[in-house]
Amino acid sequence: MSGPRVDAPARQTTEVSPTPAGGWREACLDQLDRGGRFCGAYAAGAGDHLRWNALFASGSTTRVLTLAVGAGRSAPSIVDLLPAADWDEREAHDLYGVEFEGRASLRPLLDHAAPTESWTVPVRGEGTFEVAVGPIHAGVIESGHFRFHVVGERILHLDLRLFYKHRGLERAAEGMEPAAGIAFAQRACGACAVSNSVAYALAAEAALGLVADREIRRARTLLLELERLYNHLNDIAQICAGVGFAPGNMAFAALKERALRLNEGLVGHRFLFGSVAVGAGGPQVSSVDADALRGDLRELGEDAASAWRELAFAASVQARFDDVGVLAASDAAALGVVGPAARAAGIAADCRSWSPGLWYGTGFAPALPSRPLGDVAARLEVRGIELTATLELLRELLAEPIGPGCSGPGEADLCGVARVESPRGETVCVAELRAGRLDRLHLRTASYANWPGLAHATADNLLPDFPLINKSFELCYACADR
Amino acid sequence: MFVLLRHLQRVRREAALPPRRGSRSLAIRHVDAGSCNACEHELTATAAPQYDLQRFGLDIVASPRHADVLLVTGPVTKRMEGALLAAHAAMPEPRRVAALGDCALGCNVLADPSELAVPLDRLLPVDIRIVGCPPTPAEIARAIVEFESNSRSR
Numbered sequence: 001m002s003g004p005r006v007d008a009p010a011r012q013t014t015e016v017s018p019t020p021a022g023g024w025r026e027a028c029l030d031q032l033d034r035g036g037r038f039c040g041a042y043a044a045g046a047g048d049h050l051r052w053n054a055l056f057a058s059g060s061t062t063r064v065l066t067l068a069v070g071a072g073r074s075a076p077s078i079v080d081l082l083p084a085a086d087w088d089e090r091e092a093h094d095l096y097g098v099e100f101e102g103r104a105s106l107r108p109l110l111d112h113a114a115p116t117e118s119w120t121v122p123v124r125g126e127g128t129f130e131v132a133v134g135p136i137h138a139g140v141i142e143s144g145h146f147r148f149h150v151v152g153e154r155i156l157h158l159d160l161r162l163f164y165k166h167r168g169l170e171r172a173a174e175g176m177e178p179a180a181g182i183a184f185a186q187r188a189c190g191a192c193a194v195s196n197s198v199a200y201a202l203a204a205e206a207a208l209g210l211v212a213d214r215e216i217r218r219a220r221t222l223l224l225e226l227e228r229l230y231n232h233l234n235d236i237a238q239i240c241a242g243v244g245f246a247p248g249n250m251a252f253a254a255l256k257e258r259a260l261r262l263n264e265g266l267v268g269h270r271f272l273f274g275s276v277a278v279g280a281g282g283p284q285v286s287s288v289d290a291d292a293l294r295g296d297l298r299e300l301g302e303d304a305a306s307a308w309r310e311l312a313f314a315a316s317v318q319a320r321f322d323d324v325g326v327l328a329a330s331d332a333a334a335l336g337v338v339g340p341a342a343r344a345a346g347i348a349a350d351c352r353s354w355s356p357g358l359w360y361g362t363g364f365a366p367a368l369p370s371r372p373l374g375d376v377a378a379r380l381e382v383r384g385i386e387l388t389a390t391l392e393l394l395r396e397l398l399a400e401p402i403g404p405g406c407s408g409p410g411e412a413d414l415c416g417v418a419r420v421e422s423p424r425g426e427t428v429c430v431a432e433l434r435a436g437r438l439d440r441l442h443l444r445t446a447s448y449a450n451w452p453g454l455a456h457a458t459a460d461n462l463l464p465d466f467p468l469i470n471k472s473f474e475l476c477y478a479c480a481d482r
Numbered sequence: 483m484f485v486l487l488r489h490l491q492r493v494r495r496e497a498a499l500p501p502r503r504g505s506r507s508l509a510i511r512h513v514d515a516g517s518c519n520a521c522e523h524e525l526t527a528t529a530a531p532q533y534d535l536q537r538f539g540l541d542i543v544a545s546p547r548h549a550d551v552l553l554v555t556g557p558v559t560k561r562m563e564g565a566l567l568a569a570h571a572a573m574p575e576p577r578r579v580a581a582l583g584d585c586a587l588g589c590n591v592l593a594d595p596s597e598l599a600v601p602l603d604r605l606l607p608v609d610i611r612i613v614g615c616p617p618t619p620a621e622i623a624r625a626i627v628e629f630e631s632n633s634r635s636r
Binding site for chain 2: 112135136138139140141142143163164165166167168169171172183184187188189190191193234247248250251253254256257260270271273303306307309310311314476477478479481
């Protein structure tokens with residue numbers, strides 16, 4: 001599964017390149033040609049100082065292209081080159097008033113006052129109709145609105161309208177001390193609290209010029225993997241619920257509950273809230289506690305493996321997963337899909353395979369399914385493989401106690417950027433400081449990256465399969481809405 | 483499948499759940515008014531084998547039309563205010579409102595104030611208050627079961 005844990009480079013690096021408007025599209029293309037991968041764009045500043053920034057990832061380095069938008073409030077669109085930038089541009093328009101030249105349309109994303117015709121794709125023809133669902137759903141589900149364009153039961157197209165839960169967390173964090181800003185990143189999402197907090201801590205530390213020591217890195221990696229453990233158990237339970245397979249749903253829900261109780265025992269909170277801090281250590285684990293946790297995790301792993309085997313042999317259930325909600329690798333790459341959803345399509349990308357600043361070391365291999373078809377079956381299989389890998393990582397991590405950590409001085413970046421593999425994929429956090437306070441916090445979570453991919457994967461499927469397809473991605477609304 | 487069912491039986495035995503009392507039921511409609519998703523996770527967990535809230539006749543229902551209790555999570559964002567009020571208006575009388583979690587109770591809310599509507603208890607009459615960030619499934623279960631048995635004795 002993975003090689004020896006050689007300590008990786010201590011930190012992720014950021015390079016900022018100011019780019020003129022005339023050369024914006026060429027500069028973005030140049031980043032792609034050099035092997036860079038688009039991983040988000042965000043507006044910052046106000047008035048004459050309004051800026052538009054695009055992020056490109058390459059290994060442990062993130063390049064930030066920055067364009068002074070100024071009072072003209074206009075930037076060249078790159079969405080034809082990079083469909084993955086669609087939501088970023090629409091968000092910058094709705095929240096910062098940036099206009100994008102050269103786009104066929106700039107549909108509202110957060111502007112809920114806009115009429116339905118302005119944010120949906122017109123679908124006409126004999127027998128076509130719309131099914132509007134939400135923002136309140138039938139079960140215990142977060143709020144969001146889906147508009148299905150269907151013929152009979154077949155989905156032609158799905159328009160999403162999220163951001164019902166937009167709380168303006170990024171704006172609320174502006175002006176905070178860097179150490180206090182972490183609460184806003186954590187509150188973005190309960191189920192990704194550790195991923196978002198670690199991404200923020202790494203970004204803020206890069207901006208402050210702090211380097212976390214080995215103990216902090218181990219503690220954070222422990223927390224990240226514990227978060228992945230309960231999330232993957234939850235996602236498998238939810239996929240079972242998506243096809244109405246109650247024994248599978250309940251068995252994995254019970255396992256998830258056990259994982260949450262282990263979290264509570266370790267840090268006193270079931271969702272690991274408050275366990276990550278900027279420049280400081282996470283939970284300390286004595287050798288006695290580490291042994292006990294290892295024992296509990298071994299038992300949990302054995303029960304999970306036996307439940308997984310039963311699920312694999314439930315042929316009538318498995319038959320419901322094949323060829324449903326297919327997301328081809330080319331579409332996943334174009335739309336910037338990340339995490340298990342991308343790996344299920346055969347894209348071997350996982351932040352953990354290079355993650356500096358954490359304890360994955362080198363040689364971590366992204367999980368790939370036996371049939372990387374990008375369907376529900378493949379997304380489920382990736383979760384299963386990663387569950388085993390996570391338990392193995394935890395076993396290795398807990399082989400020795402985790403002591404109090406500290407951080408030392410290092411180089412400070414103009415703009416701190418960190419990328420962390422959350423249970424749903426790559427989460428990017430940007431922390432810009434001015435006069436020692438947060439000037440801009442931007443959190444682009446894996447859910448934000450994957451929602452357009454989910455909408456794409458539903459086309460040509462049956463409407464009653466949507467809950468299953470949705471659960472196989474299991475994206476957070478809170479993470480995207482912020 | 484039989485292994486899964488055996489596994490579930492064992493979990494239920496270990497949980498040693500208190501027996502069900504009485505014979506009345508309560509239908510609950512959940513509305514997420516801008517939570518961080520942790521309250522939803524815990525509310526879902528009340529149906530897990532370790533708690534199994536349904537044995538008290540407490541069920542999450544799909545429509546406010548047949549709900550007795552509106553269970554609200556989150557600090558009430560401006561974008562959810564309309565849908566929340568519409569759900570409440572659709573409920574038959576008598577109806578009750580429960581605030582689940584600190585955000586719904588207006589405690590320790592993190593947000594840009596301009597994105598929030600007024601706090602829940604100024605929008606709707608709150609009858610049940612369940613504190614916590616998030617409240618645990620046991621706390622949620624206790625609050626709802628206590629409310630159900632108190633309303634019966636009244």
